Amino acid sequence: MNMLKKISKSVLVLAVMLVASCSDRLSEINENPNGIDPAxxxxxxxxxxxxxxxxxxxxxxxxxxxxxxxxxxxxxxxxxxxxxxxxxxxxxxxxxxxxxxxxxxxxxxxxxxxxxxxxxxxxxxxxxxxxxxxxxxxxxxxxxxxxxxxxxxxxxxxxxxxxxxxxxxxxxxxxxxxxxxxxxxxxxxxxxxxxxxxxxxxxxxxxxxxxxxxxxxxxxxxxxxxxxxxxxxxxGVYMKTPAEDAVMNYIGATAGNSWPGAVAFDQEQSNFRRKKPAQTLLNSLMTNSDPRLKVWFAPVYVRWVADPTLATPVDEFIRKDGVIMQGTRYLTDVVFNAEVKKGVKFTRHYNPKLYTGTLDTNEYVGVPPGLRQPDYYNNNPTPGQTVQNQHVSQLADAYRGSSGGLLKARLASSAETAFILAEAAQKGWAVGTAATHYNAGVKNSLETWGVGSQxxxxxxxxxxxxxxxxxxxxxxxxxxxxxxxxxxxxxxxxxxxxxxxxxxxxxxxxxxxxxxxxxxxxxxxxxxxxxxxxxxxxxxxxxxxxxxxxxxxxxxxxxxxxxx
CATH class of the missing domain: 1.25.40.390 (Serine Threonine Protein Phosphatase 5, Tetratricopeptide repeat)
Structure with a gap:
């Protein structure tokens, strides 16, 4: 009988010890090793x-x-x-x-x-x-x-x-x-x-x-x-030079920490291809031969050329350095890009006497805002998203990248600051002269995009x-x-x-x-x-x-x- 009591007491002590041990273990388990303790x-x-x-x-x-x-x-x-x-x-x-x-x-x-x-x-x-x-x-x-x-x-x-x-x-x-x-x-x-x-x-x-x-x-x-x-x-304490801009550089290791639309993480490269310059912005840049134009945008792959001797309204096939590429109505972005970098010029002729539409024959062509079918613009022979529109500009090659160079998220800039002060000065507020701040805004922007020398x-x-x-x-x-x-x-x-x-x-x-x-x-x-x-x-x-x-x-x- 005494032995049974001793056994019972031993079991009770062991049970208490086990409960206590489990309680400690549960506390340890419930502490998230990856969480942040606010304290x-x-x-x-x-x-x-x-x-x-x-x-x-x-x-x-x-x-x-x-x-x-x-x-x-x-x-x-x-x-x-x-x-x-x-x-x-x-x-x-x-x-x-x-x-x-x-x-x-x-x-x-x-x-x-x-x-x-x-x-x-x-x-x-x-x-x-x-x-x-x-x-x-x-x-x-x-x-x-x-x-x-x-x-x-x-x-x-x-x-x-x-x-x-x-x-x-x-x-x-x-x-x-x-x-x-x-x-x-x-x-x-x-x-x-x-x-x-x-x-x-x-x-x-x-x-x-x-x-x-x-x-x-x-x-x-x-x-x-x-x-x-x-x-x-x-x-006097505000941004005055591009070096003071609030910017974040991209890492470029994954799609999540890369520039949006980086082609390294987009096998079809469709996110890059579908972005086109708006004609509104392009018109302003081209009117004043803005040096930022070539930094931001690429020339069209195939430029329209007026040819009154052409027997048809438009060439069916594109021309490489002036010679028709029989059977070739278009090339892929990858092929075009490689050829253009070698100095090859692609064109497509049209007869202005026979063609009844409107064509943009400029080296840089944007998409006008709010078109019903923008993929057909400028007589694109390949509407849709499978192949890029060879008669409309794309963004500059820099924007295919994942990180580095111009690829920065900019939260505020010295150019913005200068233009704000220019507007304030024009209102008659005591902030100096509008012309001085306006000129600083233009200069800061050009320097930001690497064309300050112009x-x-x-x-x-x-x-x-x-x-x-x-x-x-x-x-x-x-x-x-x-x-x-x-x-x-x-x-x-x-x-x-x-x-x-x-x-x-x-x-x-x-x-x-x-x-x-x-x-x-x-x-x-x-x-x-x-x-x-x-x-x-x-x-x-x-x-x-x-x-x-x-x-x-x-x-x-x-x-x-x-x-x-």
Whole structure:
């Protein structure tokens, strides 16, 4: 009996020990070895994630759908979104995911009293919220990214654009003050992918963004915009040279960290081929023999040549160095590219007396905006996406690449800064002379794209030289925003310049002014989304979508009469 009691006690002790051991093991198992403990997280590790995603997202807008609105680019395949603004509901969750990571970065930096990291977080928060409100209008701001704090924030209210822009400006001022201390305590080399931990460079970035947003609201908040821009100019702390631009280089190891459409990760190369220069931009470049033309775009593979002796309206086959290639109506992009690099000239003749259509015989040919069938343009013998249009220019070979050289995501630039100051000066604000800033903007852009040596000849051209008009400033600013076309779109929306026109296949005869709120917000945060939608200004172009349309006006342009 005593032996049984001893055995029972031993079993009980063993059981307790096993339970305790299992409990310890479960605790170990439930600790994610790949997760970040908020209590010990290193802010350096969070910075590149936020910066990389924001830069990539911004580039993909300015090189994608928005490049179509700004008429920098047109597509000749999968073209309705780019060319016709045929947009459905647009989801913003990717931008709010960036904000969640950024909020973690900011809180941890405050806990550690890392001034540099706080400044970075405030600057990136401003940049990301700026993109959101610029694109959509009213949006969750004061209640955003707080879902982990209370259930009431799971369906956040939408703040007005006025509140958001004022908050952006306040955060950028705070960031600038933090960077002004030059305190980079806690920074570890290699984790700042924009400026390598340089507080002065970040302060210039923050102040350049301040210039951007002051000018953005200048029609709605003129006194604040004037005072703010004058103060930044007086400080002298803002981007002045291309070396100070906020850019991110691509790694180029995978499709996800390479330039969009890199042919190394696209066997068919269709993503590269479908991007074509918009004729609107090309016309401006060709009119003034702009040296950036050859940097950005390639000549047509096969140039049309007028030949009144031709017995037929057009050659059936292409010509190689003037000799007809019997049976060859086209070649592939790969073959054309290799031959052209050897100096071979391809042409196709037409008889202007017999051909009843219109042909563009220039060396550089773009796609006019909003065509119904852009793949047929300029009498393309191979419409569709299987082979490139040999009679329309493609982007320059550099844009086939994965990384390096010109392939950078540019968030803000010294050229943009100079054009903002030129506009401010033209308004009569105390920021120096408009001509000086305009010339600096042109020069900075040319230097950015490697053709700065041609500045003197270019600026002297009658179509380029400053002529005391806002139209001239905005045209050059529009050109300089290549691959960052979101700024060109928002400038157009604010000023109506350049005087861009929608194409024939656009659902409305004018350019859109915003993105539509996404289904997630409309379906799952309906009360707040409806409230924001009702604050939009319905226009005669809003169409069947009603207020939540890309042609309904958000607060920032309501009452301005712009852009149409």
């Amino acid at each position: 010990t997280a290193n802010p350096n590790l969070m910075m590149p994630e936020v910066m990389n995603n924001a830069a990539r997202g911004y580039l993909e807008l300015g090189y994608g759908d928005v490049a179509g609105v700004a008429q920098h680019i047109q597509h000749d395949g999968w073209f309705s979104g780019i060319n016709h603004y045929d947009w459905g509901p647009q989801d913003w969750s990717g931008w709010y995911n960036m904000l969640r990571n950024n909020e973690f970065l900011y809180k941890r930096s405050v806990e550690l009293n890392y001034k540099f990291h706080q400044g970075v977080a405030l600057t990136m928060r401003s940049f990301i919220f700026g993109v959101i409100t610029d694109l959509w209008g009213d949006a969750p701001y004061t209640s955003a990214v707080k879902g982990d704090q209370s259930n009431e924030f799971l369906k956040p209210g939408f703040d007005s654009q006025e509140v958001i822009y004022k908050g952006i400006i306040a955060d950028l001022k705070a960031a600038s003050a933090l960077f002004a201390t030059k305190d980079a305590t806690g920074y570890t080399a290699g984790y700042d992918i924009f400026y390598a931990g340089n507080p002065t460079s970040w302060q210039k970035f923050a102040n350049t963004l301040l210039l951007r947003y002051y000018m953005r609201v200048s029609e709605k908040m003129p006194a604040e915009a004037k005072a703010g821009i004058e103060a930044i100019y007086a400080s 500045y003197d000849a270019y600026i002297a051209k009658p179509g380029v030289a400053y002529n005391n008009t806002l139209e001239r400033i905005m045209e050059q600013k529009w050109i300089a925003s290549w691959t960052a076309a979101t700024e060109a779109w928002f400038d157009y929306r604010r000023t109506g310049l350049p005087a861009l026109k929608a194409g024939q296949a656009s659902a409305e005869p004018v350019l859109p002014v915003r993105f539509n709120y996404g289904d997630n917000e409309v379906n799952f945060n309906r009360t707040n989304a409806d409230d924001a939608i009702n604050k939009l200004e319905t226009t005669k172009h809003s169409g069947l979508r009603g207020k939540n349309s890309q042609w309904s006006k958000p607060w920032v342009i309501q009452g301005t009469g712009k852009p149409w």
